[in-house]
Amino acid sequence: MSNEAELLPGTLDLLILKAVSLGPLHGYGVLLRIGQISGQALLIEQGALYPALFRLVRQGVLKASWGRSENNRRAKFYELTSTGRKRLREETDGWNRLAAAIASALAAQPQEI
């Protein structure tokens, strides 16, 4: 359990965008992909994925279409729109800045002050 981390609020959307940016996915696929790219470190409540997907579709950053999954089941596939790609770039930059700032803050030593 020690290598699992709770998601920070607001980061689920970013992870979904990233996962989908690597190729169109259905909902369960998004879940697997996030597990795969995060090294199984992030814990996601499975059902919570869907309200997030619906929200992103409504915001126009994802588009959805019905298709066939690899095990030949009907499934709804999500892919990024151009707004979505832009949003992903912006949020990635934002996240990196935030992470760098926090990392630098946490690395501060008494003599540096």
Next chain:
Amino acid sequence: MKFLAHLRSLAARFFHRSQTEDEIEEELRSHIQHRVEDLERSGLDHDKAERGARIEFGSTERFKEECREELGGNFIDSVIQDFRFSFRTLRKSPAFFAVAVVTLALGIGATVAAFSVVNAVLLRPYGFSQPERLLWIYSQRPDNARTNFSLPEYCDYRDQNTSFDGLGAIASYNVSLSDLGQTERVQGVRMSANAFEILGLRPLLGRALSAADDRNGAPAVVMISYGLWSGRYGKDQAIVGRSVNLNGESREIVGVLPSSFALPNLDTDIVVPLQPDSDPRRNARNSVNFLRMVGRLKTQVTAPQAHAELDSIRQNLHRQFPDTYTGKVGITIVPLTEEIVTNVRAVLLTIFCAAGAVFLIGCTNLAGISLSRAGARQRELAVRTALGATRSQLTRLLLVESFILAMIGGSLGLLLEIWGQAFLLRLVPTDLPRIATFSIDSKVFIFAFFVTLVATLVCGLAPAWLLSRSDLRDALVSGGRGSSGGGMQSRLRTWLVAGQIALALVLLANAGLLFRSFARLSSEQPGFDSSNLLTVRFSLPGVTYPDRAAIVQFYEKLQPQLAKLPGIGSVALVSILPLAPKSISFIHFTRPDRPPGKPEDTPSTNYRIVGPDYFRAMGIPLFAGRYFTEEDDGNRPPVAIVSTVLANNHFPDRSPIGQRVLIDDTDGNPRPVEIVGVVGPVKQTNLETPAKADIYLPLRQIPKDGVPFLRNSTYWVLKTSPGAPAIEPLLRAAIRNVDANVAVGDVRPMTEVMAAALASRRFSLLLVGSFAGAALFLAAAGLYAVISYGIQQRTQEIGVRLALGATHGSILGMIFKEGSLLLGTGIAAGLAIALVVAKFVANQMYGVSEHDPFSFLVVSLLLAAISLLACWIAARRALNVDPVVALRAE
């Protein structure tokens, strides 16, 4: 982009609800089945895999709900659900439902009714094009800023000015109208035919008058009002082209005026062309002043510039004709649409504000009740929160509830207004312009809807606000009693009630001031005795009554006929009845031995032509000299009777009896008359202004120029003995006997004429008074509710106190202390507001100051008494508390 996507998803959701529902279902199911397959692949058997997948997924119902919410369309579902739920809740508390709906229906009904009158009179467009450029113009005299122009004067202004796109002239014109065997007195205007073009007025039917109608020898035409068309002619679409008889002259109806049409202080039953240039007075410089003017400003010209130009024309005329234009010291220029409503605006707005205040008090009352209900429902709401309802969902629920109440109340209020319209019209004084064609239009509906929304917000937001401030988890723990929200709630309610009391006091104070003014005015002595006095007005056809001899002959035939009627004391004729609406007649006069220093200082006096018995019939006392007799005719030297006001002002040095004054009542030079009597002062135009100077002339000596005026309008007054039978039919028959072509107007007792003079005040007093009464009741009810709610919350505490030996008196004292604090705050605030707003009603006061301490004191005491009574009724319940029961109440 986002917005479009949102709309699309909303639309998809709305139009394909079951389809989306299925899709969500299918998507989630697909997820779980994928998971099940993965788990099976890792070695679990099917049942275990299925159970595991479901547990990992979490509550499908919750996520489905969240998905729906993300789609947006969910809002509609939830609101529908809220509506269903609210209806159930309201059905469970019928008493609250009834109180709320009735309060709202009355409040909204009253406000909408007041608005519909304001709309009909003040807001409705007049049908003029660009009305803001239309000006109404009077001649200004030293003692009166609103007097008339003579015909040559009008023509000079019309021809010389460069500020107006046209200048029209208007005179009042009261005639008898007959066709289809019916004769009726109608009150209309003669208007220079260019005036329609100036006003930019479109006729409802037919055509408007045009410049051609003013040409010499143009066919005789007339336009009729909407009122006349719908009343007398039953909205006959084929009315145009029909001929009617006006004062014995045949005229063709060419058009019908729109219902929105009105002119300042003039009735417009009919409009005929003035034909100023072919009028015999066209060049008679000294002729009578009977015209008002209306002009349309040119686009580049401002009203002050136009005023300056007209004034310089006036000064030129003054230099040219110094004798004729002596008293004409200026020009009064006012926006036309303002002048039409100038006398009624303040009254109507007062009434409207009063209705609005009652509505607000009603709403706050309901807000108070819903606050208590929210307090009582805190447990229910807390459970809902615990089950996952968000605060915004709860607020929505409360708003939906108050919306339902407001919609039902508002619809009932609107229905009430529609049903009550006829009653309202009977109540409204007839001198409100355009009120006769009042109707409920779309603006009234929009206003009603707006008021309903306000009611929703006021009643629903208070409990919602309370909710946002209180911790509902406390409510669960403490069982809904003594929670932090309870304190907040009762504080909020207390403020609401104090506010209600303040508003009620403002209304009561206003009603009190209006009542005092009304009482003062009603007790004013008009200068005559109105008891057992009957009045009738009629006009004589011009063709058969061309001169004084004909009128005198008519008088001589009618007088004995009327005197013969049963129960009649004295009978007399008068040119204008005291307090008759919209009738003015005055002249200038001089005392030959004291000519005025400057021509414009020439004094003026009311001018009345009377029969010999007039003063006896009216009970106007004779102070010196004699009354007129039948011998004061054309063969004897002209005589006059003056009032004490004129005598005191102009003959302070000697008795006026036997003195001569020069009166200017003809188109020629002033003529001398000898004063033979002095009578008491009479309030001729209204009860408010003190009596002015009066001069009376005998009928048999009227000058030639006075004939048309007397022909257009004559009153008879008949003094009857007390308890005399109704003689109206006999009276009408007697007049018909003498001449069937005479148009007889209303037969009215003089007391009714006096009541009409007070009608507009009675109207506002009645309305503001009943609104104040309603406010008083609502505020007292609010206080009662808040006090009894407090007692109910503290039953246990009271029980303990009683058990520990507190007397009934001390408990009562405790409750009363709270009530009086509330009351005191409310009254103090109300007095402060009332003193400030008093200046807006100052011009409706008569004989009392708008800060009249007596009125303020009385209404404060009244409010305090009623409120304390409400307190006492509530407190009695506290005393009935049995300590044992109260302690067990837990």
